[in-house]
Amino acid sequence: MEPSTATAALTDDVGFLLSRASGNFVRASNAALLSHGLRVRSYSVLLLACGTEEGISQRDLAAVLGLDPSQVVLLVDELAESGLVERRPSDTDRRTKLVVATPAGRQVRAAAVGDVASAVTGQLTELTATEQFLLRNLLSRLALGAASLPPV
Amino acid sequence: MEPSTATAALTDDVGFLLSRASGNFVRASNAALLSHGLRVRSYSVLLLACGTEEGISQRDLAAVLGLDPSQVVLLVDELAESGLVERRPSDTDRRTKLVVATPAGRQVRAAAVGDVASAVTGQLTELTATEQFLLRNLLSRLALGAASLPPV
DNA sequence: TATTGTTATACTCTATAACTATA
């Protein structure tokens, strides 16, 4: 089904399509996370905190997530109040606070990860497995090109 | 450069990549539109208004843009106050208001479209022309799959 | 002097509900 030429200028625009697609994914993921008491951003912080035993500094969290450090403070506050992560002092740099997942946090993550995966899969049903792989490749180059990820 | 396994769970996630890439595009486009007194959302409304002679109803604007009609009201208000569009009564349905670009609005669009294109192109330099075409195809199926576009 | 985390603030975007006038 072809959209009329009047709307083609928009519907052909990569920025517009990215924004729409991203919104769809965020909404679906937030809906899946609702019953776990999380949203996409806090979930991503929890994921990273669960990714290490020693914890990850807030500065590194900000770099990986592409967020300002001040936003990370609020997200970690939220997770800490829920008892899902805790801040530990670094023994090499007393400025640094290492965010580490609690056992409760790891449980919540384990419970949520499948629901999020289902939500994402539901959004991707239009694409074949090959196309999904290709999309991930293309997007990673767009997403991480401007502000590349530091090795954490 | 390989990100560590600790961050792979995130950096492999399509939703995360979409969100990052979308943010990059929105920021770049907003920066390009700043000198024209527009932002991405008002610009997209202006684009659609410029796409027809007769004008486009606010309901159709909302459907094409994937926005709530109440948000469209504010965007059209903003453009109308700047003299870039005007609301005309429909002669077939007195509830409907047709949003049509003024000559000034068409001038602003003409002046801005190149700057936006440059900003988008700058974001896409990582990809070959073939990859850009492919990406557009994949994204359009993701973006418009859930809430498909009505023919306007 | 530079960096980590923090507080504060303002603006944009998103999501809903309720209302009016027309159909």
Add this chain to the structure above:
DNA sequence: TATAGTTATAGAGTATAACAATA
């Protein structure tokens, strides 16, 4: 009764600036 537009409000996301503690 349903639809197009409008008003209002609240929450979430984004962007900056300034500060204290530490390096």
